[in-house]
Amino acid sequence: MNDTIAAIATPYGSGGIGVIRISGPKAFDLASKIFSKTKIQPEGYKNLESHRVDHGYIFDAKNKDIIDEVLLIPMKGPRSYTAEDVVEIQAHSGTVVLRTILNEILSHGARLSEPGEFTKRAFLNQRIDLTQAEAVADIITAKSASALKIAASQNLGALRNQIRELREKLIHFLSLLEVTIDFPDDVDPFEPSQKEKDMIDHVLEKCREFIKQHDDACFLKEGIRITICGAPNVGKSSLMNRLLEKDRSIVTAVPGTTRDPIEEGLNIDGIPFVIIDTAGIHQTDDLVEIIGIEKAKDHITASDLVLYMKEPGSVFSDKEFEKVVPLGKKVIFVINKIDLQEGNLPELSEKYQHIPRVEISALLNNGVKELKQKLVNFCIADLDMGNSTIIPNLRHKKALEQTVESLTAVKAGLTQALEEEMMAIDIKNSIDSLGTITGETASLDILDSIFNNFCIGK
Numbered sequence: 001m002n003d004t005i006a007a008i009a010t011p012y013g014s015g016g017i018g019v020i021r022i023s024g025p026k027a028f029d030l031a032s033k034i035f036s037k038t039k040i041q042p043e044g045y046k047n048l049e050s051h052r053v054d055h056g057y058i059f060d061a062k063n064k065d066i067i068d069e070v071l072l073i074p075m076k077g078p079r080s081y082t083a084e085d086v087v088e089i090q091a092h093s094g095t096v097v098l099r100t101i102l103n104e105i106l107s108h109g110a111r112l113s114e115p116g117e118f119t120k121r122a123f124l125n126q127r128i129d130l131t132q133a134e135a136v137a138d139i140i141t142a143k144s145a146s147a148l149k150i151a152a153s154q155n156l157g158a159l160r161n162q163i164r165e166l167r168e169k170l171i172h173f174l175s176l177l178e179v180t181i182d183f184p185d186d187v188d189p190f191e192p193s194q195k196e197k198d199m200i201d202h203v204l205e206k207c208r209e210f211i212k213q214h215d216d217a218c219f220l221k222e223g224i225r226i227t228i229c230g231a232p233n234v235g236k237s238s239l240m241n242r243l244l245e246k247d248r249s250i251v252t253a254v255p256g257t258t259r260d261p262i263e264e265g266l267n268i269d270g271i272p273f274v275i276i277d278t279a280g281i282h283q284t285d286d287l288v289e290i291i292g293i294e295k296a297k298d299h300i301t302a303s304d305l306v307l308y309m310k311e312p313g314s315v316f317s318d319k320e321f322e323k324v325v326p327l328g329k330k331v332i333f334v335i336n337k338i339d340l341q342e343g344n345l346p347e348l349s350e351k352y353q354h355i356p357r358v359e360i361s362a363l364l365n366n367g368v369k370e371l372k373q374k375l376v377n378f379c380i381a382d383l384d385m386g387n388s389t390i391i392p393n394l395r396h397k398k399a400l401e402q403t404v405e406s407l408t409a410v411k412a413g414l415t416q417a418l419e420e421e422m423m424a425i426d427i428k429n430s431i432d433s434l435g436t437i438t439g440e441t442a443s444l445d446i447l448d449s450i451f452n453n454f455c456i457g458k
C-alpha cells in the first residue's frame, strides 16, 4: 500500500463527465505535475488545497499540449474514500480522453489499480469494515429498490454494528474464562452466572435470526425466480411478453415454438423477479424439443415459484402435474385464453385445492395485472422482515452457521461443566467466525474473492 494507484472510475464510453481517481502518498505530487490552473504548462503546481474544487487543465508533459479542461478535487487522507491522499479528476467522458489522462498519470509513477483496490485500501486502512466494502459492490449492482435499501443500510454499518456488539459480548465472556485458566491458584474455578448463560443464548438467538433473515429475504437481492411451464401452445411465451411488457419470446400458433429457456429480469413494486419462459412439456420424439423439455424441468426445480399453465378444454391431472412440478414447490395455477368461449375451464383436483388459481387472457392482457399483484403477495406473504434492512449475504450466513455450531458446543460445555480450556477453544472459534464477517479475522483468500469481483476504479 506504499505505492500510488490510479484508474478510470466511471464506465467506458461517451458521457458528460468521466472521473479518474488517484490514491496514495504521491497523489498530490503527481496531480501537481500534470495540472495547471492556467493554460500554461504546469511547473509543479503546488497550491492543491484539500477538499476544494480547482478548475484547470491537464497537460501532456511530452508535447506540452492541453489534453482536457477539468475539475480537480484533492482530498488529504484520512478524509477520503481510501483514507489515503486522493485526487479525483473530472474530465470529459470519452474513452480516448480518459485513457490519455490516465496514461499521463501512470507515466509519472502511479500504478494502474487492481479491481476493487480503492475499496480494499479503505478496508485495510480501517475506514470501513468488510460488510461495508461488500455493500459498495451491492449498491452498484442493486437491481431493485429493495436491494438498494438493504445495501445502503449495510454500507452505513448496520450489520457491522450488530456483529461487533455480539462479538464483544463473547470476548468479555472469554476474558472471564481466561482469567481462571491463567491464574488457577488465585481465582475460583469458572462458574458462569445466569447472566452469562443468558448472554450465550442471546448471541445464539441473534445469529439464528440473521440466518433466517438471509433465507427469507436473499431473493430480494438475487431476484425471485419464476418459471412458466405447461403444455405446448398454452400461451407461456405470450404471458412472458405481457409480464415484461415487451416482445421477448417468439409467439406463434405452432406448438413447440419455444425450445431454449428464455430468462429476463422484471421489477414489480421494487421487488426483483427473474421470469423464465420454457419449452412446452409433452411426449415427443423431436430431439431438440426433448432437450428443451429437460432444461425446462431443471428450471422448474431451481425456481422459487412455478406458474403452471393450462387452457380451457384441458383437464388438471394430479399425475401430469406431479411429473412436472416437484413436491413442495410454490405454484400458481394459471388458466390462460379465457377469452375463448370453447371448453370448460380446468379445475384443480381435490388434492391441490390449496394452490392459488388465476384466470387470464395473455392475448387481451386481461388478468395479468392481478397476476403480478399475486406474485408480489405470494412471495412476501410469509416474510416477516419488520422494518429490518439487515440481510446477511451467503458468506455472512456461512460464518453465522459456524458461530452457531461453536456456541452450541459452549452451551453444552456449560451444562456439562466441561474443562475451561475446551470451552475457551469453542468461544474463540465463535469469536473468529463472527470476525470473518466484519473482516477482523478474514483470511487473504476471503479478501481476494470479495475484491476481485469489483470493477477497476472502485
Ligand SMILES: Nc1nc2c(ncn2[C@@H]2O[C@H](COP(=O)(O)OP(=O)(O)OP(=O)(O)O)[C@@H](O)[C@H]2O)c(=O)[nH]1
Pocket: 231, 232, 233, 234, 235, 236, 237, 238, 239, 250, 251, 252, 253, 254, 255, 256, 257, 258, 259, 278, 279, 280, 281, 336, 337, 338, 339, 340, 360, 361, 362, 363, 364
Ligand atoms: N385466444 C387466445 N390466444 C392466445 C392467448 N395467449 C396466447 N394465445 C395464442 O396461442 C398461441 C400460442 O402462444 P404462445 O405464447 O406461443 O404459446 P407457448 O405456450 O409459448 O407455446 P410453445 O412455445 O410452443 O410451447 C399463439 O397463437 C397465441 O397468439 C390468449 O389469451 N387467448
Ligand SMILES: [Mg+2]
Pocket: 236, 237, 238, 249, 250, 251, 257, 258, 277, 278
Ligand atoms: Mg413459447
